[in-house]
Amino acid sequence: xxxxxxxxxxxxxxxxxxxxxxxxxxxxxxxxxxxxxxxxxxxxxxxxxxxxxxxxxxxxxxxxxxxxxxxxxxxxxxxxxxxxxxxx
Numbered sequence: 583x584x585x586x587x588x589x590x591x592x593x594x595x596x597x598x599x600x601x602x603x604x605x606x607x608x609x610x611x612x613x614x615x616x617x618x619x620x621x622x623x624x625x626x627x628x629x630x631x632x633x634x635x636x637x638x639x640x641x642x643x644x645x646x647x648x649x650x651x652x653x654x655x656x657x658x659x660x661x662x663x664x665x666x667x668x669x670x
Contacts, residue, residue, distance in 0.1 A: 602627050606625070608623060
């Protein structure tokens with residue numbers, strides 16, 4: 583199996599669409615607080631809606647799970663944030 587690149591990003595610098603492909607320049611916050619390039623996500627436009635929907639669904643799952651974990655921790659008297667994993 584080929585090695586996969588891992589890119590950390592906490593923002594988007596810019597996006598460009600040409601020839602049916604979206605090119606999204608990813609960024610991460612530098613030590614000076616300003617965004618610096620960290621990589622590029624290239625997605626065929628035909629797949630972009632499905633990817634956006636998938637990210638939206640992931641966000642909803644994370645928000646729901648975070649709320650559930652917070653409620654469980656409050657009931658147990660804990661204040662530390664929990665970790666959780668999603669798949670699918």
